[in-house]
Amino acid sequence: MQPVTVPPEVPQAGDSGLDRYIGLVLRERRQAQSLTIADVAGLAGVSRGMLSKIENGQVSPSLDTLRRLAAALGMTLAQLFKNLDVPEGGAQHVKAGEGLEVVRRGTRRGHTYHLLAYDQGPRKQVEPFLITMDDASEVFPTFTHPGVEFIYMLEGRIEYRHGRNTYLLEPGDSLTFKGSIPHGPERLIKVPIRFLAVINYGEED
Known part of the structure; x- marks a missing residue:
């Protein structure tokens, strides 16, 4: 029997909160640097289609893929996840003269x-x-x-x-x-x- 080779990353549908968070951070970082999906995909060695799905929270990328995407955007994995569990907050904002x-x-x-x-x-x-x-x-x-x-x-x-x-x-x-x-x-x-x-x-x- 021939051994089964598992690809390094299998796209998984599910749109979990974690996937949405990762996609949002990557997209905001990319847009802040005026980079296209093709630019980042080329730097990270992933396909444009895969990066688009990651940014839209449609796949769960592997840790290695995340590391390469983060590096392409000039950030570390720690920076990528630093706001993951931060509460949303709900501060009152009173503008000048509106008290x-x-x-x-x-x-x-x-x-x-x-x-x-x-x-x-x-x-x-x-x-x-x-x-x-x-x-x-x-x-x-x-x-x-x-x-x-x-x-x-x-x-x-x-x-x-x-x-x-x-x-x-x-x-x-x-x-x-x-x-x-x-x-x-x-x-x-x-x-x-x-x-x-x-x-x-x-x-x-």
């Missing part, structure tokens, strides 16, 4: 809060605000809330109270404090004033 404007107790004229992220879960974890003040005569109440607040000054000068202490904040300054202690603007020294205020509703300590 949700909210009103807080005791703040009326010359004072705006723009909420920069919207926590839609059952429990708020964090609230980042961009706060703008442009009326130096406004009188502010004190605030209390759970968690820890972080302030980072962007523009202007303000005297900010936390408990019995006041702090002069200028651009580049930051202030971190427990939200359960009464706090708030004491005196607006130079307007307009802009700062980021991030409230973390986790544990205070």
